[in-house]
Amino acid sequence: MKSALSTAPQDKRRAAPNLTAPQGSRTARSLVQAALLNRAAKPMLFVACLLPLAWLVYAAAANQLGANPAEALIRRLGDWTLRGLWLTLAITPLRELAGLPALVRFRRMLGVFTFSYASLHLLAYGWLDMGLDFNDIAKDIAKRPFILMGFTAWLLMAPLAATSFNKAIKALGAKRWQALHKTVYAISVIALMHFIWMRAGKHNFAEPAVYGVILAALLGWRLWKRASAKRG
Ligand code: HEM
Secondary structure, three states, X not given: OOOOOOOOOOOOOOOOOOOOOOHHHHHHHHHHHHHHXXXXXXXXXXXXXXXXXXXXXXXXHOOOOOOOHHHHHHHHHHHHHHHHHHHHHHHHHHHHHOOOHHHHHHHXXXXXXXXXXXXXXXXXXXXXXXXXXXXXXXXXXXXXHHHHHHHHHHHHHHHHHHOOOHHHHHHHOHHHHHHHHXXXXXXXXXXXXXXXXXXXXXXXXHHHHHHHHHHHHHHHHHHHHHHHHHOO
């Protein structure tokens, strides 16, 4: 299984032309592949990743976060962390299924942004909910299992973000780096449990169920690939 959070060394492989696909779909794929390889693509993704944060800052300043802005801010940042994580995990299946290897160029940035949103989510909770009282925060983490889950996911993400740069990849060596980055699968399951546990208090499982189905597809695809590779 290939790791997904952020950060694989850039994959220079190009898609082998699929000569069995109809001409139209081959042309469309080449166009998308060329767009993904364009110099402007990464800066555009960078701006896109900043948009949710910009919207939240604007909504907070314009008093548009509802009756409980602190809670809304914490929750929206949590939502975007989860979305970022799922998107990062989707890169590998998407690039293989759609025949778009250039997608891998964006994995590192998505992973780093996901960790940044997780850190802002943690900061918003620590600051707005707990008044930056580290004693209270530690007690809360120990007392409430869903907070413990979130904190565990964040702690496990930190080494992945810290080793997402080329120098760290070189220093660790490809094998150790890949083994470390496989923790992203555990992180995604723990993050989902955090979400389910939080919503369990309100008996509201609709959204966690959607995220659960998507995660099952993302991880199931990897297991299926591994099983078929073993069968040769
Ligand atoms: C990978 C890391 C994390 C992810 C993916 C994540 C995701 C989420 C999500 C999706 C929600 C629910 C948002 C909603 O209801 O729409 C949430 C809520 C919450 N999370 Fe996290 N979270 C993470 C880490 C953390 C950490 C480190 C903490 C604190 C130590 C934390 C504390 C909270 C709190 C306090 C809430 C709101 C609970 C409420 O309003 O009742 N989370 N998180």
